[in-house]
Amino acid sequence: MRSPAPVGRLLAAALVTLAPVAAPLPTHAQRALIPIVIETELGNIEADLDSAHAPVTVTNFLRYVDARMFDDARFFRAVRLDNQPTDSVKIEVVQVARARSPDAPDFPPIPLERTSATGLRHLDGVLSMARSGPDTGTSSFSIVINDQPAMDFGGHRQPDGQGFAVFGRVTSGMDVVRKIQARPTDAQRLQTPVRILRIVRR
Secondary structure, X not given: OOOOOOHHHHHHHHHXXXXXXXXXXXOHHHHHEEEEEEEEOOEEEEEEEEOOOOHHHHHHHHHHHHOOOOOOOEEEEEEOHHHOOOOOOOOOEEEEEOOOXXXXXXXXXXXXXXXXXXXOOOOOOEEEEOOOOOOXXXXXXXXXXXXXXXXXXXXXXXXXXXXXXEEEEEEEOHHHHHHHHHOOEEOOEEEEEEEEEEEEEO
């Protein structure tokens, strides 16, 4: 006849049985996505910033977010197919500019993270850093409406062919983005800019 198992062994087995199964650790890609909320007077826009593929641009953007420098910013520009009469390469975006203050100037411009290096593309809903020449991006950014390959590296929206830096993507609130794009404009400037209350991390 087999002798009964020691009490200690039985207790250990019971504890193993009752122990909760640990949740899987987030993947590197999940950890690299930083969720934010753009709170506007028309509703919220939620997005994930991609710090794995666009670390320089995301770090720069978050400096403005964490310093509350997007408080009272504006969607001031809405680019549609019907308001670019002189542009041979047309795009669709809405663009943000923050409220300027001599007490809170822009941080220095950052290097352009080209889509040829990041592997990101100008697809519907992405966040894209505005610029004039290469390496001039600071705080202004756009949200892309529909796919816009002309904004990628090698595209011809910018004559230099360097494209713009993609650094995130909207996860909720594209209906708000499209409402902003559809508002009346003078040329491409919104007749009534849409106020951003704040941009915060989620």
